Amino acid sequence: LAKTTQPISMDSYEGQEVNITCSHNNIATNDYITWYQQFPSQGPRFIIQGYKTKVTNEVASLFIPADRKSSTLSLPRVSLSDTAVYYCLVGADNNAGNMLTFGGGTRLMVKP
Amino acid sequence: EPEVTQTPSHQVTQMGQEVILRCVPISNHLYFYWYRQILGQKVEFLVSFYNNEISEKSEIFDDQFSVERPDGSNFTLKIRSTKLEDSAMYFCASSEVSGSNAKNIQYFGAGTRLSVL
Numbered sequence: 001l002a003k004t005t006q007p008i009s010m011d012s013y014e015g016q017e018v019n020i021t022c023s024h025n026n027i028a029t030n031d032y033i034t035w036y037q038q039f040p041s042q043g044p045r046f047i048i049q050g051y052k053t054k055v056t057n058e059v060a061s062l063f064i065p066a067d068r069k070s071s072t073l074s075l076p077r078v079s080l081s082d083t084a085v086y087y088c089l090v091g092a093d094n095n096a097g098n099m100l101t102f103g104g105g106t107r108l109m110v111k112p
Numbered sequence: 113e114p115e116v117t118q119t120p121s122h123q124v125t126q127m128g129q130e131v132i133l134r135c136v137p138i139s140n141h142l143y144f145y146w147y148r149q150i151l152g153q154k155v156e157f158l159v160s161f162y163n164n165e166i167s168e169k170s171e172i173f174d175d176q177f178s179v180e181r182p183d184g185s186n187f188t189l190k191i192r193s194t195k196l197e198d199s200a201m202y203f204c205a206s207s208e209v210s211g212s213n214a215k216n217i218q219y220f221g222a223g224t225r226l227s228v229l
Binding site: 034038041042043044045046049087091098099100101102103104105 | 116145147154155156157160168170201203205216217218219220221222223225
């Protein structure tokens with residue numbers, strides 16, 4: 001599994017755009033990049049997944065450069081309820097049943 | 113939106129007692145998982161289950177742990193003789209069958225907080 005590195009914590013204010021970057025220099029050709037969100041005392045929640053370029057859904061956007069050695073999760077106009085831990089996972093997610101390996105994640109604190 | 117449900121939300125037990133944590137995965141999912149998270153630490157994989165057998169397990173999942181799908185809806189994790197260090201949040205997850213549109217997106221329950229005294 002490719003090792004990921006992401007900031008331990010970030011602070012933001014309501015209404016701002018937040019970008020969390022994850023480094024994954026050893027990403028393999030068949031690896032996908034997946035982001036999960038975890039609120040206190042809750043299970044992780046899938047946010048977005050991508051392989052290359054840009055993916056957007058109703059919650060976030062995921063930017064992946066051509067070399068795929070990093071990715072950036074972008075949260076538009078955050079609110080207090082976006083305060084959570086965000087995990088970047090890299091693995092061969094094209095096959096169901098694979099275990100997920102969580103790192104320490106990025107603890108995002110959104111302030112009023 | 114379909115969700116994974118776990119019961120109980122909080123389980124308190126004495127050291128050495130057996131506990132069973134219960135999960136109802138999303139109905140059309142066929143892969144099931146258990147993870148745990150000790151307070152302040154990372155989410156750790158325990159076991160995955162498919163077609164009525166264990167697919168993969170971690171070093172944490174020793175002989176004290178077992179999983180079962182007793183009927184068509186429930187998925188359980190049993191700890192035979194709990195230790196103090198088993199105190200953690202236990203998360204159940206499920207995912208769809210592998211296919212061109214399935215990218216191993218796992219859906220997690222809210223967890224069971226296990227407190228071993």
